[in-house]
Amino acid sequence: MVRSASGAAGHGNQLQGPETATTVVLRGGQPIVKDGLFMEGKEIVGGYTEVEAADLDEALEMAMAWPGGGTVEIRPVVVQR
């Protein structure tokens, strides 16, 4: 565990590379699924959550039903073996 005088690093994961990303845009009516990252220039990450999904379709189903709207980027995490 990484520590400093006043704090300690908590939960974290290394994400797989940007080429593995899938983005779901929830603005407007029908969610749009596309290949790649959503961040360009001034866009920022507003939050993150870790989900368990068997495959990309399951992750997409969750992303498309996400209550927050906006854009959801799906990235697989690096699994340490």
Place this chain on the structure above:
Amino acid sequence: MAGTLAQAAAADVFREAAARVTAALIRRFGDFDLAEGCVQDAMVAALETWPRDGVLERPAAWLTTVATRRALNRLQRDERYREKLANVASSPRDDGEGDDRLRLILACCHPGLSREAQVALTLRAVAGFTTAELARAFVASEATIAQRLVRAKRKIAAAGIPFRIPSEVELGDRLTEVLDVLYLIFNEGHLSTRAGAPSKRDLAEEAAWLARLVCRLLPSESEPMGLLALFATSTRLPPTWTATTCSMPRGARCCTSSGGARRRTPRSVVRWSSQRTPPNGRCSSGASSNRSNL
């Protein structure tokens, strides 16, 4: 000795009677090939039985009777064959290879992949394109295409794009991409980019078969029917027409309603022609009326 004599007698009878018996069968069945074939069958039977049983009193009548029976048998057999063929054609082939290929197409056309990757991967995995052929189709270098394929495969593995047929709701969303890809496969078969093979019917048929499979899986969707109708009309065009003008009438637009394929597809793959636009410019209406023929 008796055999030789019988054969000689048979030769005389054949010379004498063949035309008469054939004519009688043509009159009865109205089919030249059938009559000739059955008379020959009857002669073979004569050569087998006459040396053994002796030549009958009226050999020509014997030949006529045998040939007529053969003809009736053949017609019955053909009838049964047609019935079986119709049964086979109408029974669903939702198992084995066909479905696997559809799964493969759906994985290749997953929305998590870029359109370029979808098309390239499907053509590679399903239609068996080489990297060189893909490069020519996309007007890109082979290195670019190879890289695109590698990236696409890596994404499938890393992101966990599944190899399965999704629910009908999802399938509908993926349909446009799949149809675009099927259309490109058909186009490649219909007007090949490969030298020395101006028309590879097998690829076109494969695309049509896959389109038919999609039609069966999504009977409520009109777009696959439209694409299938387009395939059917295009296949029936004389080859010279397609070679000199283009491969598709503008009716194809209704099958690529997203517009994505038309915009992103290189002109070398899809060539449009205003000369062959059907009168109403659409093929969806024709799809439903042609349904029973496809």
